[in-house]
Structure formats: structure tokens, C-alpha cells
Amino acid sequence: MTDVCPQAGRDPMPGSTTMTAHGGLVSFDVPEGWNAIERAPGELVAAVEPDDADRFRTNVVVTLTPVEGSLLDWDRETSLRDAAELDGYLLLDREDVEVGGHPGTRRLATHSTPAGESVTTECWSTVVDGTGITLALRVATLRVPEMAPLLDAVAASLVVRTERLVAA
């Protein structure tokens, strides 16, 4: 959770698996053994760390959304929506960065889950050809120091391809 900038074409992180989503237009690396969550066969939307007792499972979620306005407007609307919908939402950091080789934003926030756990969420977002792409990484807050290097590596592995982009 440092100021890494996801770049296209990076080498995979060691001991990782590359997950591809939305027809291969978005890909990112996660540790081997993480579970792929598919909305339909071959249609990945998330990757989740293996189940370990009853603790919150660190996860990475990819979303594609049609966006009519600018990246800035969309980012502001998304942040306001999160603040309204997520219990105890607190925006901690926000910066303009490159995401997968495109102008983007990075937001760090914390909130409570429906189960009453504190989680920290880092969102990397960009808009390409009218489609907003977000990679959201969520981790139990008390595991942030432990998991930060891994989440940095996942974020740095994000690749966004521009051809044939279709909103989900």
C-alpha cells in the first residue's frame, strides 16, 4: 500500500498466478492458491485468499462500469457513494496515479463490514474508452502491515488492455 503504479507488461511476481478478467482485458497476479471467483464459467470477477479459520479473507475484485464523464468526476461520485453505502467509511488517502498505463486514481479507505470487521480497501481506478475499471484490494485492517507488500505487488501487476473493451 505504498505509492506503486501498476504498469503494463511487468513480470509476474514470484510464486504467483495471473488472473484474467473480462475476456483478458484486465489481468493481475495473486499468490498461488488463491481462489478465483467467477460470475459465470471463465468470467472472473474476484480472487480471494484461501479460507483460514473465520478471519476476513483478503481479496481482489475487478469491476467494469460504463462512465460518461471524466475520470475525476467518476472518482468523486464513487467516493461519495462508498461513503454513503459503507458503514463507518473513512477516506484516508487519494492520489492521481497511472493505472495499467492509463491516467487513474488510487484511493485508500477503511470501513466496517456487515459482520462488524474493520477492513482497509485500496482502489486503483482508470477510465478507458468510456469504461471505468477498478481493482479493489480489501484486507482486514489489523493485517495491513503484514499484507501491504503483497497488495503492492498485486496492484503493480495490474494490466489493462484497451482493445475490445466492453462494460460488464
Added chain:
Amino acid sequence: MSVAFDATTGHLQLDPEAFVGLVDYASDPESVGDDVVARLREAGAVVDGAPHPRLQGALAAVTSSVGSLQVLRSDAVDVSLHQTWVAFVSAMVTDLGDGTYDFAAVGTDFLPTEVARFTGLAPRPRLEPAEAVVDESLLDALSAGSARTRGAGSAALADTLAPWPDAATAVRAGRWGLAVVDVAVPTPAGTVVRRLAWVDTEAGMLRVEADDRGPVLVPTTSTALWEAVVALLPTDAETGALPRSA
């Protein structure tokens, strides 16, 4: 002096004397003065000779904590000091700035959130890499109870921030904050203490680090501070694997 208790939410607001009395009452009711007990009873914080059940989780944290966490926040206008007892479910005394305090239980995994709220941790611009050595007395002045002393301290701070003109301008305009978070964890080998401190301005944030020259201000980000706040909490090794979430 006042005590106000909402049994529905468990929200308790009280003055320091009543807080000490409540904590003492939980372990030795006879040790607490009648006037204090009467005020606690009248507010509903003491019922049938015992603290209200909604308060027992927080009181248990006070009497059996594995460590303490203290947050000081000062600015040109005010100084506030918040105290937390870290346990399986922690307890927090929040300085309301009017001589009264909120006393409540809080899930230990939400302590970083509370620290962030107390200190106003929020997105800020990034400052250019540089560093500035400061005198320890300047940091003391910035956290002093006297507004005049803080004012003198902020003038000296602005001079120190020459490498970051926008931050210096903000400080000169009175738009600055100092946050100091202290954690103490008793262990068999002695008490482990950790401190995290930073200066906050609308132009960016500077962490107080220490080297052989003394305190040094170094640019930081709220992301880095968030990680550092979480890392301040007692570790499993220090607490004997106390569960770190409620």
C-alpha cells in the same frame, strides 16, 4: 461536572472524577465516595450495586488491558488527549474538549480508525523529498496547553519548513496540526513503548523521525501513516497471542 448515560446505546459521557470513581467501583464499591456513586447511580451507569451491563466490556478492558494507546492532537486552537486500553475488546476515553469524556468499548480492530478520526488523517498533497531537523522543545511547544506557547511554536515550525514553502505558508496561517500516538505494552522483559508523531498541513504531512541529530521532519503520506498506526498496536508476541480483533 456531569454524568450522562444512554443504556440503549451504552454511550457514557462523564467527568474525570466520575470516570475514576466508576473504574474503582467496578472492583471495590466501598472505595468510592458516596457523592460520586450517587451521580453514577442517578445517571443509570450504576444499577443494583454494579456498573450497568452495557459498561462491563469497556470496564473489563480498563482492568485487564494488555497495553495502552494514547493520542494527542493539537492545533492552533485546541489540544485534546484520548486514552485507550487495548484488550480483546478495547476501551476508549475520548476527550470532548469541554472537561468531559466519552467512555466506550471499541473493537480492537477499529482502534486505527479511531486514531485516524482523532487526528484527522485524510488525503493530502505529497511534499517534495527533503528533511528538516527540529528541536525537541519545538515539538513540546506545539503540544503545549497554552495557545500562546503553541503560537510561538508554530512560528518556529514555519521557519523550519523552508524546504516546503506551501506547508510553511499553511502553518503561518494557523492551519496546522500535530498528532502524537504513544503505545505502551508491558512484557516480561519490560515495558515496550512506541511513538508515532506527525505534523499535518493542507499542503502535506511530515513524520517526526529520530536520528543522531534528534527529531527530523520527513515528508510522509496518509497511506504510510495508516500502516504505521496499525503497526503500533501490541503484537501477538507481546500479548501472548491475544486475539487482535473483537
